[in-house]
Amino acid sequence: MVPKRCTYLALLVTPAIALAGCEQNPVTGRSQLILISDEQATEMGAQAYQQILSQSQKGTAAQQQRIEQIGRRIVQAAGAPATKESWTFNVIRDDTPNAFALPGGKVGVHTGMLDAVASDDQLAAVIAHEIAHVTARHSAERLSRQALTQAGVGAAGAGLNSPTGAQLLAQAAQLGLILPFSRGQESEADRLGMRYMAQAGYDPRAAVQVWEKFAAAGGDRQPEFLSTHPHSSSRAKELQEYVDEVMPIYRKNARGK
Ligand SMILES: [Zn+2]
Numbered sequence: 001m002v003p004k005r006c007t008y009l010a011l012l013v014t015p016a017i018a019l020a021g022c023e024q025n026p027v028t029g030r031s032q033l034i035l036i037s038d039e040q041a042t043e044m045g046a047q048a049y050q051q052i053l054s055q056s057q058k059g060t061a062a063q064q065q066r067i068e069q070i071g072r073r074i075v076q077a078a079g080a081p082a083t084k085e086s087w088t089f090n091v092i093r094d095d096t097p098n099a100f101a102l103p104g105g106k107v108g109v110h111t112g113m114l115d116a117v118a119s120d121d122q123l124a125a126v127i128a129h130e131i132a133h134v135t136a137r138h139s140a141e142r143l144s145r146q147a148l149t150q151a152g153v154g155a156a157g158a159g160l161n162s163p164t165g166a167q168l169l170a171q172a173a174q175l176g177l178i179l180p181f182s183r184g185q186e187s188e189a190d191r192l193g194m195r196y197m198a199q200a201g202y203d204p205r206a207a208v209q210v211w212e213k214f215a216a217a218g219g220d221r222q223p224e225f226l227s228t229h230p231h232s233s234s235r236a237k238e239l240q241e242y243v244d245e246v247m248p249i250y251r252k253n254a255r256g257k
Contacts, residue, residue: 027135028188032144038103041140042085045102052092052108059091059111067091067109067127070120070202074128075105077200077253078135085134089127097214101130103139116213121206124197129207132192138185187238194242198250205247208239 024031036044058064071089085105092108097116099109107130109123117123133139181189194204215236 025137027137028192030136030188032137032141036140036143038137038140041137041143042104044143045104045106045139049088049102049104049106049108053090057093059093059114063091063111063114064089066114066120067107067123070124071107071127071131074124074131074196074200074202078131078196079199087131099126099130101134103134103137105131105134107131107134117210118213119206121197121203122210122213124200124202125193125204125207125210128196128200128202129189129193131196132189133181133185136185136188136192138181138189141185142181186235190235190239191242191245194239194246195249198246199253201250201253203254204243204250208236208243211235211239 022031067089071087075085075087087105087107089107089109091114092110094110095112095115096110097112099107099113101107107127109127113126114123117126190207194207197204197207
């Protein structure tokens with residue numbers, strides 16, 4: 001059965017897309033409007049990632065090893081649905097405190113983020129949040145909505161299978177990097193990310209610390225991470241609720257650390 005909320009949204013567009021575009025996310029169980037296939041999203045992610053890496057300098061071997069170790073441990077703890085991605089972690093030499101993840105499991109962490117976090121647990125909070133955006137397929141969802149709203153329904157529908165459509169989507173992937181996630185997607189990545197942390201034996205309370213730190217550093221010069229990951233006043237309260245949810249999982253897994 002096609003879940004209701006997604007159907008209504010897609011029916012505004014066209015019944016054909018409603019049938020093709022509504023999928024239940026295997027990780028979150030939520031119904032999503034997805035107009036591009038996993039293969040297309042993965043391809044777009046890989047392309048954009050290559051472009052970013054070719055235009056930037058790498059971090060030191062020690063920095064690289066640190067994020068690899070944390071990233072792999074979280075991915076492993078995240079379990080089966082997440083492991084179909086081909087996960088790649090890279091440190092990018094850039095002073096802005098930022099991190100991102102592209103479809104297909106391509107993760108980038110700026111050296112500025114490594115400087116900004118106070119512990120491995122805090123870094124794990126950032127990486128787990130990014131991994132959760134991938135496993136919950138937020139980029140594909142965001143690009144699908146964007147294709148509908150910007151390109152117009154006819155153009156998007158017809159363009160998806162043509163080279164022009166592929167080019168449009170590649171551009172959108174670039175745009176997708178700098179467009180903020182929605183509030184709902186942020187909540188989902190927070191909750192899922194904290195669960196992954198707890199399963200991997202990282203202290204989920206570090207996620208609260210990290211977001212408070214970024215929010216406090218706000219004002220006129222908003223840290224880059226917040227510009228793509230909007231923080232709201234209700235988020236702090238939600239984060240605390242998620243911590244309470246996953247602390248038993250953390251306590252169980254932390255013992256073996
Ligand atoms: Zn986010």
